Amino acid sequence: MIVTVTYNPAVDQTIQFDEQMAPDRVMRADEAQFDAGGKGINAAQFLTAMDRPCVATGLLGGFTGSFIRETLQDDGVETAFVDVDGTTRLNTTAIAAAGEYKLNQAGPTVGESVVDALLEQVRAQSPDRVLIGGSLPPGLSPNAIDRIAAGGDWETIVDTGGDVLRELDAQYGLCKPNRAELGDATGADVSTVEGCADAADAFRDRGFDRVLASLGADGAVLVGDTGRLYAEALDINVVDTVGAGDALLSGVLSAWEAGADDETALRTGVAVSSQVVQRAGTAVPDLNDIGSLRDGVTVRQL
Ligand SMILES: Nc1ncnc2c1ncn2[C@@H]1O[C@H](COP(=O)(O)OP(=O)(O)OP(=O)(O)O)[C@@H](O)[C@H]1O
Ligand SMILES: O=P(O)(O)OC[C@@]1(O)O[C@H](CO)[C@@H](O)[C@@H]1O
Structure with missing residues (x-):
């Protein structure tokens, strides 16, 4: 069973414009949508959609926190959140003619005591794996991640920024940097796939x-x-890439939970992320039938 920890959840607002973004004028969106977000929460939604036992934990507060709680409940995601005094952030993705603009808030300031409260929630679930995903809100240091990783005999997976990854001291089963985060964490040249594999291996x-x-x-x-496995992305029609990394990671974890090897897990991850990037925001697509997508993913040893 997997527990996800999101220290800094977000309501994801996705707005779509047909025209170029421009300063000093009112931009009127054609489409708007709100999703429950934050990396661990997204992963919990994807894992639940793949019928993998999973509980979402993290910190929630204010009207945005209530929205996330209700959305997850409606979607059948099991939760064990800790309440905080501040208001959970609202992050915006604007999809415009020139590309995606991602506007993320810092989140509410919290005290160190939330780490103890979260650790208690995690321990109560007796998980095999714990996924800690996303940024830290003001008031917490990378030690908040290390403390959860070292707080029980679960395998810990971490998906956070390169600057935080570099500061971690505990033992982890897996980290999931994107290309920029891998570069930040290692200082290596990540301009080629081979360079990324070298940097990841050294890390x-x-x-x-x-x-x-x-x-x-x-x-x-x-x-x-x-070894070093490389999977090419699928040639698909991308709407936006918010949550793509969470989807990749969820696919990999879902396959491992089912006892699959690394190659199958990587194929599954790419298939799940391909489904997610074809939808706006972090809305959860149908993930029950990804077999043919997964079979189309090419994996090779580098
Ligand atoms: N343009 C694209 N075409 C096809 N697949 C894509 C594309 N962008 C992302 N993907 C799929 O999604 C996966 C994760 O993408 P990416 O590296 O952008 O994640 P990320 O930066 O962690 O995203 P986020 O932080 O928004 O969750 C890729 O490994 C790939 O399988
Ligand atoms: O600011 P962070 O915590 O790094 O990222 C938060 C976030 O952008 O990541 C998710 C997509 O991966 C979104 O649901 C959410 O808004």
Whole structure:
């Protein structure tokens, strides 16, 4: 069973414009949508959609926190959140003619005591795996992630920014940087797929059994004891990429939970992320029938 921890959840607002964004004028959106978001919460939604036992934990507060709680309940996602005094953030993705604009708030300031409260929630679930996803709100340091990783005999998976990844000291089963985060964490040249695989491999020495590097339209690399696996991305019609990394990671974890090997897990991850990027925002697509997509993913050893 997997528990996801989101220290800094968000309501994801996705607005779509047909025209170019321009300053000093009112832009009127054609489409708007609100989703429950934050990396761990997205993963919990995707895992639940794949029928994998999972509980979403994290910090919630204010009207945005209530929205997330209700949305997850409606979607049948099990939850065990900790209440905070501040208001959970609202992040905006504007999809416009020139591309995607991602506007993320910092989130409410919290005190260190929330780590103890969250750890208690995690321990109560007795998980095999714990996924800690997303940024830290003001008031917390990377130690908040290390404390959860070291707080029980579960395998911990972490998906956070490169600057935070670099500061972690505990032992982790996996981290999932995207290309920019991998570059930030390692200082290595990540301009080629091979360069990413080298950087990911070297980064394992910092306390990560495996590194899953997501490379956007270039696919993904999974580096571990079984070698350096590279999967090409599928040629699909991308609406927006918010939550793409969470979807990749959820697919990999879902396959591992079912006992699959790394190659099948990577294929599954790419298939799930391909479904998600074809929909706006972090809305959860149908993930029950990804078999043919998964079979179309090419994986090779680098
Ligand atoms: N343009 C694209 N075409 C095809 N597949 C894509 C594209 N962008 C992303 N993907 C798929 O999604 C996966 C994750 O993408 P990406 O590296 O952009 O994640 P990310 O930066 O962590 O995203 P986020 O932080 O928004 O969750 C890729 O490995 C790939 O399978
Ligand atoms: O600011 P963070 O915590 O790094 O990222 C938060 C976020 O952008 O990531 C998710 C997509 O991966 C969204 O649901 C959410 O708004």
